[in-house]
Amino acid sequence: MKLSHFDDQGKAVMVDVSEKPDTLREAVACGSVSMKTETFRLIMDQKINKGDVLGVARVAGIMGAKRTPDLIPMCHPLSLSSVRIDFIPVEEKCRIDIKATVRITGQTGVEMEAFTAVAVAALTIYDMCKAIDRSMVISDIHLVEKSGGKSGHFRWKGNPETF
Amino acid sequence: MKLSHFDDQGKAVMVDVSEKPDTLREAVACGSVSMKTETFRLIMDQKINKGDVLGVARVAGIMGAKRTPDLIPMCHPLSLSSVRIDFIPVEEKCRIDIKATVRITGQTGVEMEAFTAVAVAALTIYDMCKAIDRSMVISDIHLVEKSGGKSGHFRWKGNPETF
Amino acid sequence: MKLSHFDDQGKAVMVDVSEKPDTLREAVACGSVSMKTETFRLIMDQKINKGDVLGVARVAGIMGAKRTPDLIPMCHPLSLSSVRIDFIPVEEKCRIDIKATVRITGQTGVEMEAFTAVAVAALTIYDMCKAIDRSMVISDIHLVEKSGGKSGHFRWKGNPETF
């Protein structure tokens, strides 16, 4: 068993994908932001008439996906084909779930782009609300599904609550 | 109660800090990455002789803190004074805890920089190990402590397990 | 009469501001996007119920202001204190006017940051609507007001129609 981003002497490398074929690939990641009741209410209300926290977070998440190779050292720079972000408010838990779906026709997968989109959207929700709730928690960022590469189809088998 | 990043008509703004004094400010954030036993072992072993996952993640986290204003829409661009990242392996849980400490002498706080450092370090651990463990989960990213601004000292009062 | 960004031999330089005092400075720039009637209507309607073109453009403009030193070669990297963007729909002209206000306590002015915010917000409006209207025109980007530096207060004396 071996970590692919290190060579035989333990040196970090950006792995060579130059001879892999271009295939259609998709990755879905998710995560959640938990908060106080009043913060949750304010976000839901703002959406309608006083400011759109989730709208700003969606833009940030999509732009964040594009910055993945600037942030994650061994990630390949990629020409992403599509990024979308969905927010699923879970009222009884005062939690906003975030789902990012990224697609590409390319030589390598887009898991990290989906993760980064989720993380940046979550951080943005925190930033937009931190003046009223410093105790928000970002949790449960994980891969939901991945398809299209040589490593085959992956489907998350964990806790069904989030996705 | 009002979200500070929106004005009275609900328009997003980068809030005005131009008349605030420069003060010494510090923020500490943390988070964790949970993984399979063999992944945890491999990271711990690699550290010694076959590649340094945490070393790469530390560099990524520190660089990530500097990219915060590029990622989080309403964050001010800041001249950070210091960033440090600590990893605390929790063997019995197969979990790596991540703590980021950011300092500045400036007009606004550095919470988001500490959060971004944690998130980017966590995403990098995922990326470096994903070939052997796609089911890792990033969780519990929260503010531990914050001092030095007008809003006073904040100390996390939640779950004592992580920090 | 001399261009400040060139030295005596005509070489481009980032001019030296190291001995200038920190003062509170503000710059206001504006510009406009003209479009077909139906595009204008769609933007105004979308704002209410089907997507928020101006919300996305506002986030882009604020983030764009922060990228100014990456884009404009001789601009100093600056710790901006505040950025805000206002959109003024001019219904009878099917035109959206854009106004950006940037503040800093620093050694040099923020005109270019205000201009860049306007330009990026305008480009984003174009991008969001180009599928239905390729003939939109971005015009009249100019400085409205500037205060706080050694060069004194500037107030635009041109065409009163926009600002």
Added chain:
Amino acid sequence: MKLSHFDDQGKAVMVDVSEKPDTLREAVACGSVSMKTETFRLIMDQKINKGDVLGVARVAGIMGAKRTPDLIPMCHPLSLSSVRIDFIPVEEKCRIDIKATVRITGQTGVEMEAFTAVAVAALTIYDMCKAIDRSMVISDIHLVEKSGGKSGHFRWKGNPETF
């Protein structure tokens, strides 16, 4: 009629181009910077012996085209094949016209890259000359021509004065 960057619920998305074929695409955009007579003269003279405003603006515009996906939220990151910028001095109007031509072999068009090149070149001209002329105006940024995508050939039919 629908804005392509929003889904059916009005959420912003980076539209999916993963199944579109790679084709050769070109976009041409233009714009202009109007200024005082002496500013125009100085730029024209400087070109010859005391500093090259347009040379700096050309480099900035080409580099700006490459930053388009960092600036415009829903733009795809693209491997541009070519960027060129032409300046056309219009002496009787004391105006510099700017034309940017961008090409790619790819899945989506490069209009926004051509627009961004024009805007950044125009902003740079402003920045290089602002010490002597704060009243310059950037105007008339529009698409001149576009070819190679599914939406067919577009040719600007407006005001013949600029292009």
Added chain:
Amino acid sequence: MKLSHFDDQGKAVMVDVSEKPDTLREAVACGSVSMKTETFRLIMDQKINKGDVLGVARVAGIMGAKRTPDLIPMCHPLSLSSVRIDFIPVEEKCRIDIKATVRITGQTGVEMEAFTAVAVAALTIYDMCKAIDRSMVISDIHLVEKSGGKSGHFRWKGNPETF
């Protein structure tokens, strides 16, 4: 004889590669950092137990290769397929040699990416050690080998000492 990045009137352009075929290309560049004996010893020792200068420099070099189009004005933005960096300590000279190998399947070569990787890794070594040795010198950055493009195979024929 003509510089390819200028057109017939001497204007800088990003040259058009839109009709070139995708081929597998590789470039190898190298360079060196010379230092005092004790600095060299410290780097070699640190590697083992007190901090990993070369590990940090390797991450920086790989990330630097990805920033090439942001830094070098006429470079095309590229989807790099692989980047690796090797350090070769030359004990008798108190010198660390750096070799970067970059691959792509694309329309243009990756020499500048290999050069940038070497330069950024070298600058990082300097930065990490400058507190104890300000007189380090970075030298001999050159192309070692290049293959896969229309211009044919290039093999460095100079000084055999470094590579």
Added chain:
Amino acid sequence: MKLSHFDDQGKAVMVDVSEKPDTLREAVACGSVSMKTETFRLIMDQKINKGDVLGVARVAGIMGAKRTPDLIPMCHPLSLSSVRIDFIPVEEKCRIDIKATVRITGQTGVEMEAFTAVAVAALTIYDMCKAIDRSMVISDIHLVEKSGGKSGHFRWKGNPETF
């Protein structure tokens, strides 16, 4: 003797400068690009009538200085006060020497910014000329002078040939 960018356990850190006073600091770095006679001639001639290699390289170097914290992992993000780049053609050696001078009023020095400016300018000269001369060599990048910090004044005492 200790490397300042590592803590006592050998972990990389961005060192804490939050309590250091703002002082005026300056750093001067230099380096050189050696080339074939005809390449050198072409650059010198182009300057006059067919394209301005050094003009493009100067813009790239100044912009590169601003990207230093994005490239060098442990560098602080700084509000640079001034950057200038001089090229000194050394005809008898077919070499272009590059000198970068960076100033700041700040809490930490700007050596790395001066180095990065030299390196990016040198890489750009290579890029602009590589179609006619792949064997150019970048050498002798070193610190010439540094003043203004606690570590005192540094003046290079090496080879007098370059600076």
